[in-house]
Each structure stands twice: as structure tokens, then as C-alpha cells.
Amino acid sequence: MRYGYFDDKRREYVITRPDTPLPWINYLGSEDFFGLISNTAGGYCFYKDARLRRLTRYRYNNAPLDDGGRRLYLRDDGAALEHGNLLFWSPTWQPARRALDHYECRHGLGYSTFSSRLSGIESRLRCFIPQGEQLEIWQLEIKNLRQRPARLSLFAAVEFCLWDALDDATNFQRNYSVGEVEVVDNVIYHKSEYRERRDHFAYLACSAEVAGFDTVRESFLGPYRGWDSPASVIDGSLSNSIATGWQPIGAHHVRLELNPGESAETIFLLGYFENPIDEKFDPPGSQTINKRIVRSIIARYSQPAEAEAAFRRLRHYWDETLDVLQVETPDSHTDRMVNIWNAYQVMTTFNLSRSASYFESGIGRGIGFRDSNQDLLGFVQFDPPRARQRILDLAATQLENGGAYHQYQPLTKRGNNEIGSGFNDDPLWLVLSTAAYLKETGDWTILEEKVPFNNEDELAAPVLEHLQRSIAYTLDRMGPNQLPLIGRADWNDCLNLNCFSEIPGESFQTTENREGGTAESLFIAGLFILASQEMVAIYNKLDLVQEAESCRLAAEAMEKAIWQAGWDGEWFRRAFDSFGNPIGSADCEEGRIFIEPQGICVMAGLGLENGRARQALDSVAEHLATPHGIMLLQPAYSRYYLHLGEISSYPPGYKENAGIFCHTNPWIMIAEARIGRGNRAYDYYLRINPSMRETLSDLHKCEPYVYAQMIAGRDAPSYGEAKNSWLTGTAAWNYVAITQWILGIRPSWDGLEVAPVIPSDWVGFSLTRRFRGVRYEIRVERHGPGNQVQLEVDGEQVPGTLVRLPPSGTARVQVLARIN
Ligand code: GLC
Ligand code: GLC
Numbered sequence: 001m002r003y004g005y006f007d008d009k010r011r012e013y014v015i016t017r018p019d020t021p022l023p024w025i026n027y028l029g030s031e032d033f034f035g036l037i038s039n040t041a042g043g044y045c046f047y048k049d050a051r052l053r054r055l056t057r058y059r060y061n062n063a064p065l066d067d068g069g070r071r072l073y074l075r076d077d078g079a080a081l082e083h084g085n086l087l088f089w090s091p092t093w094q095p096a097r098r099a100l101d102h103y104e105c106r107h108g109l110g111y112s113t114f115s116s117r118l119s120g121i122e123s124r125l126r127c128f129i130p131q132g133e134q135l136e137i138w139q140l141e142i143k144n145l146r147q148r149p150a151r152l153s154l155f156a157a158v159e160f161c162l163w164d165a166l167d168d169a170t171n172f173q174r175n176y177s178v179g180e181v182e183v184v185d186n187v188i189y190h191k192s193e194y195r196e197r198r199d200h201f202a203y204l205a206c207s208a209e210v211a212g213f214d215t216v217r218e219s220f221l222g223p224y225r226g227w228d229s230p231a232s233v234i235d236g237s238l239s240n241s242i243a244t245g246w247q248p249i250g251a252h253h254v255r256l257e258l259n260p261g262e263s264a265e266t267i268f269l270l271g272y273f274e275n276p277i278d279e280k281f282d283p284p285g286s287q288t289i290n291k292r293i294v295r296s297i298i299a300r301y302s303q304p305a306e307a308e309a310a311f312r313r314l315r316h317y318w319d320e321t322l323d324v325l326q327v328e329t330p331d332s333h334t335d336r337m338v339n340i341w342n343a344y345q346v347m348t349t350f351n352l353s354r355s356a357s358y359f360e361s362g363i364g365r366g367i368g369f370r371d372s373n374q375d376l377l378g379f380v381q382f383d384p385p386r387a388r389q390r391i392l393d394l395a396a397t398q399l400e401n402g403g404a405y406h407q408y409q410p411l412t413k414r415g416n417n418e419i420g421s422g423f424n425d426d427p428l429w430l431v432l433s434t435a436a437y438l439k440e441t442g443d444w445t446i447l448e449e450k451v452p453f454n455n456e457d458e459l460a461a462p463v464l465e466h467l468q469r470s471i472a473y474t475l476d477r478m479g480p481n482q483l484p485l486i487g488r489a490d491w492n493d494c495l496n497l498n499c500f501s502e503i504p505g506e507s508f509q510t511t512e513n514r515e516g517g518t519a520e521s522l523f524i525a526g527l528f529i530l531a532s533q534e535m536v537a538i539y540n541k542l543d544l545v546q547e548a549e550s551c552r553l554a555a556e557a558m559e560k561a562i563w564q565a566g567w568d569g570e571w572f573r574r575a576f577d578s579f580g581n582p583i584g585s586a587d588c589e590e591g592r593i594f595i596e597p598q599g600i601c602v603m604a605g606l607g608l609e610n611g612r613a614r615q616a617l618d619s620v621a622e623h624l625a626t627p628h629g630i631m632l633l634q635p636a637y638s639r640y641y642l643h644l645g646e647i648s649s650y651p652p653g654y655k656e657n658a659g660i661f662c663h664t665n666p667w668i669m670i671a672e673a674r675i676g677r678g679n680r681a682y683d684y685y686l687r688i689n690p691s692m693r694e695t696l697s698d699l700h701k702c703e704p705y706v707y708a709q710m711i712a713g714r715d716a717p718s719y720g721e722a723k724n725s726w727l728t729g730t731a732a733w734n735y736v737a738i739t740q741w742i743l744g745i746r747p748s749w750d751g752l753e754v755a756p757v758i759p760s761d762w763v764g765f766s767l768t769r770r771f772r773g774v775r776y777e778i779r780v781e782r783h784g785p786g787n788q789v790q791l792e793v794d795g796e797q798v799p800g801t802l803v804r805l806p807p808s809g810t811a812r813v814q815v816l817a818r819i820n
Contacts, residue, residue, distance in 0.1 A: 074121060321343075358726075401473060415454065522584075685737065
């Protein structure tokens with residue numbers, strides 16, 4: 001069953017009923033100011049850091065679902081008076097949840113629109129954040145479709161968060177006494193803590209003359225009432241309350257009188273503003289916010305023409321961004337994901353890492369080291385300068401020993417001490433992201449850029465040295481089988497082999513590990529080889545022959561160790577536990593085969609020559625693949641194993657315990673492409689493609705336009721149900737798998753590689769790619785069933801699969817690839 005449809009022309013997903021299985025959300029903003037917005041306008045917004053600069057409250061795991069956010073109400077004043085028959089509703093359905101005659105939400109790129117109709121009153125709302133600004137614009141048009149005049153009241157309300165979202169949700173003894181507001185000229189200013197160390201405030205402005213306002217929550221709602229039926233909406237008037245302490249809100253009341261066919265536009269602005277520290281107050285010495293600068297911003301965007309122009313700029317930004325890569329294939333699910341939604345999700349994960357979604361509370365996690373480095377793999381072509389900056393920020397949280405803080409806070413860019421380090425895969429991802437940046441841009445100066453270790457400027461060293469220490473970090477931590485020690489965990493956060501936790505609720509990730517843990521990771525071994533291949537290429541480019549050679553030898557030794565201890569007979573093993581026993585082996589009772597080492601080892605080229613790559617992937621197909629995607633392991637762990645950690649804490653079929661952990665699936669797609677099996681690679685791609693799963697929305701539950709981190713595996717009662725949509729490494733990796741390995745268009749050191757491994761029944765496809773300032777127009781034609789490529793570049797036959805960089809000044813290159 002579906003709850004909407006794709007409008008590919010407008011790059012929108014159209015939701016046609018408000019009660020989707022879960023709130024289906026979108027993101028506003030792409031720089032410093034962000035909003036999460038659901039299909040009923042739920043959600044919240046924040047400046048830079050979803051925990052420390054939260055503007056509005058949101059209560060997760062509440063009931064009813066998702067009733068917090070941008071709250072709008074329309075009240076039919078005429079009806080209320082004439083028939084004693086009270087009529088009020090929310091034009092976005094929530095929070096009033098009154099049945100509407102018509103409802104439609106369109107999630108677009110960086111904006112969402114909501115249109116609805118009830119009793120002859122039509123409303124259209126558009127929410128977005130202008131580029132370069134720190135405010136949400138809500139443009140609301142109300143139209144009277146009746147034959148008679150309509151007298152209406154419009155209410156708009158938000159509940160302010162007292163900035164630190166964690167503190168706001170826990171520290172009531174203080175917070176109930178610090179709330180402060182000012183109300184001037186149709187603008188409500190939220191200024192809690194402004195009197196002391198904050199120089200920022202939030203505001204809710206209204207473009208129209210207001211009939212009243214409220215800032216005391218209980219005045220607006222009435223005692224013991226909820227947002228679904230506020231007493232003042234029912235009464236049709238607000239009490240101009242001024243909050244001191246308790247729960248400051250912003251609520252405006254606008255009266256509208258509309259003749260038949262007439263409409264009115266009202267603009268609300270929900271914004272954040274930071275004053276210069278020595279000009280906080282006006283007049284100086286008072287406690288009143290200096291509004292001189294913000295007033296002009298508010299005045300500007302209160303004008304419909306300015307809001308319109310800002311919206312056009314936003315659309316232009318997304319058109320330009322997506323134009324980097326556009327494809328036309330025989331399959332619409334592929335086209336819309338590659339051209340629109342997967343690219344959009346990649347941008348979102350880059351911006352927000354794993355911080356704020358409807359599954360990430362915004363207070364739990366900062367920017368993850370491994371997460372963001374992987375996000376970069378899919379992001380780098382969209383905005384190389386921002387990618388460069390992110391690489392430098394990440395590198396600055398690397399430790400002197402080559403290890404890395406697992407996360408950093410976006411506001412301070414400092415490593416997060418609570419989570420610490422010791423996830424032994426972390427540093428290697430920096431090599432992959434930097435290599436991807438180099439291949440995309442050819443900007444070798446990044447390697448010379450001096451970046452601190454541990455954010456300490458005295459310890460600054462060139463990025464190249466950071467990469468070297470990443471490699472050294474692995475080599476300094478080898479275990480009994482000459483395989484890398486796993487530390488707290490590797491990519492699989494839940495494989496905590498040195499943790500042995502017996503205390504309820506203790507964090508598996510941060511608790512002290514047992515001394516001298518000797519558990520080893522095959523995954524890190526594979527990742528090390530992959531990273532070493534990039535390092536060797538980098539060294540060669542820099543003419544560092546010796547370094548290249550020693551790196552190559554280290555990778556060779558690693559490969560030997562993998563074949564010696566890591567090959568199980570039909571697949572790659574996963575790890576060795578701290579007693580030296582293999583995990584992910586036919587000898588195990590449970591957890592006999594894991595997906596991760598099959599993916600990473602084949603991606604690193606292992607077993608391509610001796611047939612074992614094929615064998616490992618056949619084992620994946622036999623033991624792990626399901627119609628809903630590929631499970632992480634089998635058989636699922638049926639009980640808690642002290643020596644395995646969090647992985648066995650999940651009931652079978654969920655998360656890392658045999659769930660379909662979508663992040664890992666593209667590794668298998670890439671691996672299949674590497675051994676030339678285009679049909680298999682593409683089949684796996686389609687199984688988890690969100691658009692492809694749209695018709696399963698009742699089961700899938702999450703948004704059909706973005707990937708979710710997990711789909712419940714075969715062992716779970718809710719097999720096929722997705723969770724944790726939006727912020728997942730799945731976005732970047734799927735983008736890489738489909739564009740670079742299946743469609744096969746990938747940046748490389750000296751040009752653009754064109755090596756498609758597509759399904760045998762495709763006649764071909766065409767693709768445009770902006771790469772190093774040149775526009776490539778690529779046509780791929782299938783002439784035979786295989787993957788042999790014959791290239792023609794601007795009409796000339798070229799051997800191999802590489803389209804070399806053209807002479808400078810070239811704007812356009814035409815590529816024809818015949819595959820046989
Ligand atoms: C989550 C984490 C990621 C980890 C994965 C597997 O997606 O964000 O860092 O690799 O889970 O445990
Ligand atoms: C699991 C989750 C991951 C999270 C970790 C720590 O790995 O999949 O998202 O980082 O647990 O809580």
C-alpha cells in the first residue's frame with residue numbers, strides 16, 4: 001500500500017494522507033541552521049548543534065506521535081458565532097487532527113509544502129530556510145472558496161526549547177525559573193539566559209498585524225489541556241501573556257476577513273540571531289535585546305516578494321548541486337534515487353552526520369569520525385570545498401598515536417571525551433575519504449595542509465602525516481594471528497569483544513575494556529588493505545617510492561595473514577574473540593557467517609584471482625540474502641554472549657544481530673560488480689532501493705524516498721520493517737555502489753573511469769557528470785552480454801576504461817562506451 005507518490009519532475013514526494021505509518025520527514029536548511037519537518041509540520045529547528053542550540057522543543061517517544069512542531073490553527077469565527085458550532089482545525093492536520101476535506105504534503109529539496117481544505121477554506125503553507133540565513137520562513141496563504149465572506153482566526157505557535165536540549169528535558173529545578181521573553185511589533189523574542197552568557201535569542205515574527213499573542217504556555221493551552229485543542233483557540237482570543245520562567249512559547253493570533261474567492265498571505269519567521277557581545281543590549285546597560293540588526297532581517301523576509309526570491313535561490317542551489325551527476329537508465333527507481341533522493345540524503349548525512357532525525361534525538365551523538373569519513377565518499381563531488389574542510393576538521397580530532405576521537409561536537413569541533421577513542425577501524429576511514437577527495441578534485445595541496453592532532457595547535461602536522469599515522473595505528477596494534485586488534489569495536493559498533501559487560505545498562509562502547517584484549521578483526525584487516533592501496537597510489541604520485549614500497553609490503557603481509565587465519569573454507573571469517581576462537585566460522589554454533597568481511601575483503605581485491613571472492617559472495621547469496629536485503633549475519637544470536645557484547649543484546653533479526661543492516665549491502669553490490677556479476681549487483685541494489693519498496697509502505701513503515709539504517713531481518717517478527725531512516729552511512733555507500741560500480745563512472749587519479757557492470761538486459765544508459773570543471777556526456781551501449789568496455793572519447797577510440805583529463809580549457813567531453 002502507498003501513502004503518496006513521486007513527482008519526479010518537481011523533485012518532490014507527495015504524501016496524500018496525513019496518517020503515514022510513521023512521521024515521514026524532510027530537512028530544511030543546508031548550512032548552519034536546520035529544521036526537521038514531518039508531513040504534518042512536526043519537528044524542530046536548531047542552529048549548528050541540535051543539542052546545544054535548540055530553538056524549539058520536541059518530545060520523542062511521545063503519544064500521540066509527532067504532535068510537536070510548527071503548530072497552526074484555523075478557526076472559523078463566523079461559524080463559531082453564528083451556529084454556536086465551533087469549527088477549528090490545523091491546516092497541516094496535526095496537532096488538531098480534525099479530518100480535512102483535502103490534504104497534501106509535498107517534501108521537496110530543502111522545503112516542504114502543505115495544502116489542505118476544510119469547509120471551503122483552502123490553505124497552502126510553504127516552509128523553508130533561505131540560503132545563508134538562520135530562519136525558517138512559513139509562507140501561508142488562506143483562500144476563501146465559499147460563496148460568502150469568511151471571518152477566520154489564524155493562530156501560529158511554537159514551544160521554545162531553553163537552548164540545551166538535554167538540559168531542557170532534565171534540569172527542571174533550574175529551567176522553570178529562567179525563561180524570559182520580549183514582545184515588540186508582532187515579534188516574540190525568546191531570550192532565556194540572554195541576561196548572562198548567551199548573546200543569542202530566538203524569535204517568532206508575524207508579517208501581519210496581530211490581534212493578540214501568548215508566551216505563557218498554560219495561558220495559551222488552558223490548564224491541563226494539550227496542543228490538540230488549546231482553550232484560547234476555542235475561545236478565539238489570546239491573553240497577551242508574558243512568560244517569566246516555566247515554559248515560554250510563542251503564539252500569534254491574526255484575524256482574517258476574506259470575501260468569496262479572496263485570499264491572504266501571512267508570513268511567519270522562526271529564527272535565531274546572535275548579537276555582537278558588546279552590543280547585546282539596547283540601550284546599553286539595560287536588559288533589553290538590541291534588535292537593530294535582526295529587525296532588518298525580519299522586515300526583509302516578511303515581504304512576500306523577498307520570500308519568493310529566497311525560495312527561487314534555494315531551488316537554484318539544488319538544481320546546480322544535483323546537476324553534478326544525472327543519469328537516464330531503463331529503470332525509474334534507479335533514476336529517481338540517483339538523480340534526486342539518494343543525492344539529497346547524501347547531502348543530509350554530510351550536514352548532520354548522525355545527530356538529528358526522528359531516530360537520533362539530537363542530544364546523543366556528535367559528528368562521528370568513521371561515519372563522516374564514509375559520508376564524504378558519497379558527498380565529495382557535490383561540494384569539494386566543504387568536503388575539504390570536513391576532512392581537515394576530522395583530522396584535527398585524530399590523536400597523536402594515530403587513533404581518533406570517535407566523535408566530535410559540531411559547535412566546538414572538539415573530540416568528545418565521553419565517547420573517547422579506541423575504535424580501531426576509525427583512523428583508516430580518513431585515508432579513504434582523503435583519497436576520494438584527491439581523485440575527485442586533483443587538489444594535492446590538502447596533503448600539505450597542517451592540521452593539529454587532538455585539536456592542539458602545537459601538534460600540527462601535514463595531512464599526509466595524519467594518513468601515515470592512520471596506517472601506523474593499525475600496524476602498531478596487531479594480534480596473535482598477525483591480524484589487527486579490534487579495540488572497543490570496529491565498523492560494527494556492537495562487536496565488543498574485549499568488553500565483557502555484566503552490568504545492566506552499562507555502555508558497551510565506553511566501558512573500560514579488559515586489560516590486554518587480544519581480539520582481532522578481519523574487517524579491519526580488509527579495510528587496511530583497501531586503505532593501503534590508496535596510500536600506495538598517493539605515495540607513487542608524490543614520488544615517495546620507498547614509502548610506497550613499505551606500504552605495499554604491509555598490505556601484502558596482511559593479505560597473507562587473512563588467507564592463513566581468516567579464510568574459513570567458504571567465506572571470510574569475521575574476527576577472533578579474546579580467547580582466540582574464530583567468529584563467523586562454520587564451526588560456530590551461531591553467527592557462522594557475517595556480511596562485513598565478505599564485502600570489505602572483495603572490495604579490497606582479495607580472492608579475485610583464486611576464485612575465493614566468488615565463493616564468498618556465493619555464500620552470502622546462500623546464507624544471508626533475503627528479498628528485503630542482505631542480513632548482517634546468520635544464524636542470529638539467540639542469547640546474550642558475554643564475550644561478544646552488544647551484538648548479542650538485540651533480539652534476533654534486529655540491528656547488528658542479523659538485521660538487514662543496509663549500510664553493508666552496497667559493499668556486496670560493489671564486490672559483485674568487482675567480480676563482474678552485474679545482474680547480482682543490481683538485484684541487491686533494487687532489494688533495498690526505497691522507491692522500489694514504496695508499494696510495501698505498510699510493512700516498511702519508513703519514508704519511501706530515503707534509505708533506513710535497518711530493515712528487520714528474517715528472524716524478527718516484523719521481518720521487512722525499516723527503522724532509523726535518513727541518517728545512515730547507507731546513503732553514501734549506495735550512492736557510491738550504483739554510480740561508481742554498477743553504472744561504473746568513477747573518478748580516479750588521472751581521469752574518469754568508465755567501467756559499467758550493468759544488468760544484462762539493459763540496452764545501456766546515458767549519464768552526465770561534472771568532474772574537475774569539465775562536463776562529461778557519457779553514453780553506454782550494450783552490444784553483448786559481458787562487461788568488456790570499448791571507449792570512444794570525442795570520436796576517438798581509446799584503449800582501456802580511463803577517460804584521461806582533457807587539455808585545460810575543455811568544457812565538454814563526449815564519451816561513448818560500447819560494452820560486450
Ligand atoms: C551505526 C553507526 C556506525 C556503525 C554502525 C554499525 O550506523 O553510526 O558508526 O558503523 O552503526 O554498528
Ligand atoms: C549500534 C548502533 C549504532 C550506535 C551504537 C552505539 O552500533 O547501530 O547506531 O552507534 O550502537 O550506541
